[in-house]
Amino acid sequence: MGDASEIYPLARDSTESSRLNEQHNFIVQAVDGLFDSSLPLENISAVADVGTGTGIWLLQARDFLDSKFPGTEENRTFHGFDISSEQFPQSTPDNVSFSLHNVLKPFPPEYHGKYDLVYVRLLVAAVPESEYEIAVRNLVEILKPGGYIQWTDINSAFLSSPTNDNLTDPRCSFFVSTWLDFLKTQSLAIDAPASLAESFKRVGLSDVRNIGYAQHDRGERFKIRAQKWQAQSLEAVVRRLVSRNGEADVKRNINEEIKNLWEYFGEDGGRVLALRLGVVVGRKAA
Numbered sequence: 001m002g003d004a005s006e007i008y009p010l011a012r013d014s015t016e017s018s019r020l021n022e023q024h025n026f027i028v029q030a031v032d033g034l035f036d037s038s039l040p041l042e043n044i045s046a047v048a049d050v051g052t053g054t055g056i057w058l059l060q061a062r063d064f065l066d067s068k069f070p071g072t073e074e075n076r077t078f079h080g081f082d083i084s085s086e087q088f089p090q091s092t093p094d095n096v097s098f099s100l101h102n103v104l105k106p107f108p109p110e111y112h113g114k115y116d117l118v119y120v121r122l123l124v125a126a127v128p129e130s131e132y133e134i135a136v137r138n139l140v141e142i143l144k145p146g147g148y149i150q151w152t153d154i155n156s157a158f159l160s161s162p163t164n165d166n167l168t169d170p171r172c173s174f175f176v177s178t179w180l181d182f183l184k185t186q187s188l189a190i191d192a193p194a195s196l197a198e199s200f201k202r203v204g205l206s207d208v209r210n211i212g213y214a215q216h217d218r219g220e221r222f223k224i225r226a227q228k229w230q231a232q233s234l235e236a237v238v239r240r241l242v243s244r245n246g247e248a249d250v251k252r253n254i255n256e257e258i259k260n261l262w263e264y265f266g267e268d269g270g271r272v273l274a275l276r277l278g279v280v281v282g283r284k285a286a
């Protein structure tokens with residue numbers, strides 16, 4: 001098993017925490033809400049968020065369920081897990097806790113069979129595709145019988161499609177090809193949602209669905225948010241990859257490249273890359 005913490009390319013400083021929180025707001029809009037519409041929210045009392053980062057989804061999920069089902073707040077608990085505690089919130093409400101845990105290791109027995117919903121988002125740059133099944137098995141172990149997993153991740157497959165300019169426009173091609181090379185060299189998934197859906201089925205989850213969310217054709221206001229998210233994400237990942245592995249001249253030119261990237265998104269009302277998000281849901285046997 002590879003060391004997942006070494007593959008993960010992003011920083012864990014306050015700038016990156018702010019980016020993750022801003023990204024959260026965009027993704028919630030992009031995938032139509034905090035929860036997949038198939039989940040029976042009224043039955044959810046114990047929630048785990050694995051690879052929680054700043055815990056932003058978990059905290060908002062708590063507020064959402066509290067306001068949807070008033071008077072039942074005390075029945076619910078929320079637990080965030082992450083391989084690093086660096087971005088955990090400083091203070092948390094009573095029914096929210098955070099623990100260190102690597103999703104590629106079995107959870108301690110105290111968590112087994114405990115959760116109605118296990119939520120995961122954006123581990124595509126941290127967990128090699130060949131280890132999805134290990135991760136999913138570990139997550140299934142902490143679900144109650146009949147509980148659900150919802151895992152939202154990125155599908156980069158359309159980025160290399162010959163029908164768009166993602167790899168030919170010089171202002172963004174460096175970023176897109178660096179991202180695709182990174183996925184390939186680290187054995188990360190090009191289409192993470194599809195691969196996850198296969199793992200869900202292989203470990204015996206039922207009612208598996210993989211809903212794809214594109215980012216074009218969704219109106220002007222959405223486009224502006226998508227452009228900003230794409231530019232910020234590519235900038236954050238590629239800046240770190242270049243500082244980790246880049247040649248000296250690439251390191252020297254990175255600020256210029258980033259200026260070009262933002263221009264690409266801004267020109268002519270701007271473009272949106274063919275990046276997609278997928279929400280994958282499955283259910284443990286009751």
Ligand SMILES: C[S@@+](CC[C@H](N)C(=O)[O-])C[C@H]1O[C@@H](n2cnc3c(N)ncnc32)[C@H](O)[C@@H]1O
Pocket residue numbers: 004005008010020021024050051052053054056057081082083084087101102103104120121122123126127
């Ligand atoms: C891109 S961030 C996403 C954070 C959060 N899920 C969100 O969507 O805002 C990925 C998170 O996964 C964590 N992570 C990376 N490898 C992990 C692993 N093997 N087990 C658990 N968490 C991991 C990172 O520390 C980071 O907080």
